[in-house]
Amino acid sequence: xxIGIVGGTGDIGEGMARRLSSRYDVVLGSREAEKAHTTxxxxxxxxxxxxxxxxxxxxxxxxAVDAAGVIILAVPFLHLESxxxxxxxxxxxxxxxxxxxxxxxxxxIPVPPPEGSAALLVKKLLPGARVVTAFNTIAAxxxxxxxxxxxxxxxxxxxxxxxxxxVMGIVNGTSKMKAYDAGPLAVSSMVESLTPLFINxxxxxxxxxxxxxFV
Amino acid sequence: xxIGIVGGTGDIGEGMARRLSSRYDVVLGSREAEKAHTTxxxxxxxxxxxxxxxxxxxxxxxxAVDAAGVIILAVPFLHLESxxxxxxxxxxxxxxxxxxxxxxxxxxIPVPPPEGSAALLVKKLLPGARVVTAFNTIAAxxxxxxxxxxxxxxxxxxxxxxxxxxVMGIVNGTSKMKAYDAGPLAVSSMVESLTPLFINxxxxxxxxxxxxxFV
Numbered sequence: 001x002x003i004g005i006v007g008g009t010g011d012i013g014e015g016m017a018r019r020l021s022s023r024y025d026v027v028l029g030s031r032e033a034e035k036a037h038t039t040x041x042x043x044x045x046x047x048x049x050x051x052x053x054x055x056x057x058x059x060x061x062x063x064a065v066d067a068a069g070v071i072i073l074a075v076p077f078l079h080l081e082s083x084x085x086x087x088x089x090x091x092x093x094x095x096x097x098x099x100x101x102x103x104x105x106x107x108x109i110p111v112p113p114p115e116g117s118a119a120l121l122v123k124k125l126l127p128g129a130r131v132v133t134a135f136n137t138i139a140a141x142x143x144x145x146x147x148x149x150x151x152x153x154x155x156x157x158x159x160x161x162x163x164x165x166x167v168m169g170i171v172n173g174t175s176k177m178k179a180y181d182a183g184p185l186a187v188s189s190m191v192e193s194l195t196p197l198f199i200n201x202x203x204x205x206x207x208x209x210x211x212x213x214f215v
Numbered sequence: 216x217x218i219g220i221v222g223g224t225g226d227i228g229e230g231m232a233r234r235l236s237s238r239y240d241v242v243l244g245s246r247e248a249e250k251a252h253t254t255x256x257x258x259x260x261x262x263x264x265x266x267x268x269x270x271x272x273x274x275x276x277x278x279a280v281d282a283a284g285v286i287i288l289a290v291p292f293l294h295l296e297s298x299x300x301x302x303x304x305x306x307x308x309x310x311x312x313x314x315x316x317x318x319x320x321x322x323x324i325p326v327p328p329p330e331g332s333a334a335l336l337v338k339k340l341l342p343g344a345r346v347v348t349a350f351n352t353i354a355a356x357x358x359x360x361x362x363x364x365x366x367x368x369x370x371x372x373x374x375x376x377x378x379x380x381x382v383m384g385i386v387n388g389t390s391k392m393k394a395y396d397a398g399p400l401a402v403s404s405m406v407e408s409l410t411p412l413f414i415n416x417x418x419x420x421x422x423x424x425x426x427x428x429f430v
Contacts, residue, residue, distance in 0.1 A: 107398045110405065152430055155416060181419035182412065183322045190325065190412040197397065197405040201370060201429060204396035213428045214416060215367055 004068030013074035015143020029064025091128035108196035130163035152211035155182035219283030228289035230358020244279025306343035323411035354424035367426035370397035
């Protein structure tokens with residue numbers, strides 16, 4: 001399976017490539033293909049040092065969309081709309097949104113768009129795409145630190161049962177993540193609200209990169 | 216310490232009395248004092264069977280407010296405003312809101328009031344009360360089932376540091392709950408959004424009474 005990462009040279013995207021490219025063919029996209037190429041080479045080198053194979057190719061964001069059947073939007077909410085407006089060809093593809101619309105005041109709070117959530121905005125912007133909410137609560141540091149397993153719950157939302165099932169499979173095959181069906185996209189705002197809550201909890205309780213388990 | 220439970224004969228209130236009355240003096244309130252008395256006697260009997268002491272008294276909701284320094288509002292959001300409008304004397308007292316404003320459609324979703332959250336509504340309705348959000352995510356069955364420990368995370372919000380500290384102490388002394396400072400009341404809507412998410416997760420993944428741990 002080919003997984004494209006739009007925004008693959010950001011902190012989250014880079015971490016995702018490290019975890020996913022030992023199991024899937026990762027097509028890492030960036031606004032600058034050259035930067036994507038460098039990140040891709042680093043990823044392969046890093047995994048090689050650990051005796052792991054890595055299938056990772058650095059390309060432009062559009063080439064990542066074109067090449068992959070599953071595309072992860074590893075971009076901050078602030079750049080989501082502008083990034084997607086410059087890309088095309090998402091029809092029929094699985095598009096994963098780990099995006100959390102939030103603001104930092106004295107504390108972090110969710111700031112959903114008028115559509116209700118980032119995932120619902122993606123659905124509006126990319127008609128025909130099979131949108132899935134997943135990976136929202138996993139901090140960049142956790143993705144990147146290959147010395148530690150990521151042993152957390154990952155709530156997954158989608159209106160497309162097959163797309164949801166594919167993404168839950170990817171989640172369950174990545175480190176020690178455990179996928180939970182959290183319902184349709186209509187409830188994705190609750191999943192997107194977890195991250196600002198976790199950042200606050202981390203800050204007020206002197207913790208780092210808080211995740212959850214369902215018990 | 217005396218803990219008053221407004222709505223103490225409901226499912227959640229009854230469960231809270233079982234857990235809290237072995238450690239604190241519980242004043243269990245109800246619209247009907249006679250019903251509160253019965254629930255209180257049951258609670259004492261139930262704990263006695265297990266060789267545990269229980270300090271529990273059944274009274275009216277108003278008497279529970281008058282008697283206690285910490286008052287838990289164990290009422291559904293639907294009845295929150297009408298219940299509080301019939302009560303007085305909250306000034307200076309710690310008032311705990313475990314209330315989650317939510318609706319059931321095909322799935323559960325948060326439906327916060329215009330104030331932003333149930334806790335902020337309580338703060339508006341009870342000027343002078345020291346409002347704390349806590350215990351939101353603990354299902355009635357978990358409170359009631361004394362055969363099982365409640366080994367979950369409990370996010371706590373308040374604008375009053377001392378009140379927050381008192382409530383975090385109660386949380387940490389109850390079964391195996393672990394209190395986490397989640398920030399001021401302004402972020403309580405995130406905590407109140409957890410329960411509808413958890414109910415959906417339970418339903419879609421064939422689980423029961425889902426709680427969380429922070430990891």
